[in-house]
Amino acid sequence: MNNTINQIDLNESLLTFYTSTAAELPISGSEIINTKRIDAKKLFDSNGFPTTKNEEWKYTNIIPFLRKDYQTKASDTAEVGSNKFWPADLADANVLVFIDGIFSPANSTITSPPSELIFHKLQDAPQSTLENYFSTGKHDDPFTLLNTSYAIEGLFIEIPKGADVSKPLLIYYISTPSSNVFFQTRNIILAHENSRSTIAEIYSDNEPNTCFSNNVTEIILKQDAHIDYYKIQNHSDTSVHVGTTEVTHESKSEFSATTITLGGLLTRNNLNINMDAEHSFSTMYGLYLLNKNQHVDTHTLVNHATPNCDSNELYKGILDDKSTGVFNGKIFVKQDAQKTNAFQSNKNILLSRDATINTKPQLEIYADDVKCSHGATSGQLDEE
Secondary structure, three states, X not given: OOOXXXXXXXXXXXXXXXXXXOOOOOOOOOHHHHHHHHHHHHHHHHHOOOOOOOHHHOOOOOHHHHXXXXXXXXXXXXXXXXXXXXXXXXHHOEEEEEEOOEEOHHHOEOOOOOOOOEEEEHHHOOHHHHHHHOOOOOXXXXXXXXXXXXXXXXXXEEEOOOOEOOOOEEEEEEEOOXXXXXXXXEEEEEEOOOOEEEEEEEEXXXXXXXXXXXXXXXXXXXXXXXXXXXXXXXXXXXXXXXXXXXXXXXXXXXXXXXXXXXXXXXXXXXXXXXXXXXOOEEEEEEEEEEOOOOEEEEEEEEEEOOOOOEEEEEEEEEEOOOOEEEEEEEEEEOOOOOOEEEEEEEEEEEOOOOOEEEEEEEEEEOOOOEEEEEEEEEEOOOOO
16 A cells, blocks of 8 residues: 555546556554555445445436546645635634645634644544544445545544634635546544534635545534534536535534535535434534536435434425435434434425426334424425
């Protein structure tokens, strides 16, 4: 193995490159991290990229986009350029920037003190911390496995115990006008006990171009931690995005997620929430605005494993032209998860006869003392 994956110029499709021996795994200073990478690669090799025969990808055909020729490009010194989501005053926010998947210190600004916010590049994070928090969830999605295997760019972000981060943390993923850039990042966010923070991940392109981003963010909330999390996806109409956010709760923690999809040719958003301790609470809000030939696939999973936990989910979509949308929301309530409250709703408006929505809310309940509901609506605007 070597550590040169980010210097390789892909001269063949992703489908060929990542299923051949050409893509050697990057190595870490931690034997446990390397073991996790190897295990993930074995699982990826066993399953391969998903096709529409895979139930989780039934309505999203990703294969044509994998047959394109992509390259990786380390352009961390590139200019950020104009961005509608860029704060007017950098002093009002903490800003971390990735350009073509590479962390750019020159374009990043942290104004909060270390008592509120600490971050390391992923490869520089304490090994004991990575061993405890890198890829600790049940990751079987092919693109998450691919990210675990190959991602060497990313950040480990800590919110210290008792910290109330007064300024939001904005994490930008910006692609430049370079042709056919493929990048993967892996971020870990650890919110310690009694901390509070607001975090946003924002994806955008400086100019219309073609990129393929495959990103994974793992969020761990310790006891009584509170995070307001936002994800805004505004790639150009020729870009592809696959993103997974994995959330793990400890007791009495609160997590609020808002996912907004405005751009991209094809977008797949995965949000997985694990209610692993009592008295934890999650809310999930989503909005997708689609037109032209855009396709957005939203998959959410809430795993209620312990008693006395609440989750509330509301996703809305507006689809025009020949756009297509997918919503697949799953709620699992395990046998021990008594006193669970779990609610899910998906509402869609179709502005065109050619627009399509495939919606599938799901409940799987093994406990008897619960309050759960799910539903979906789809329709057109009243002509009047």
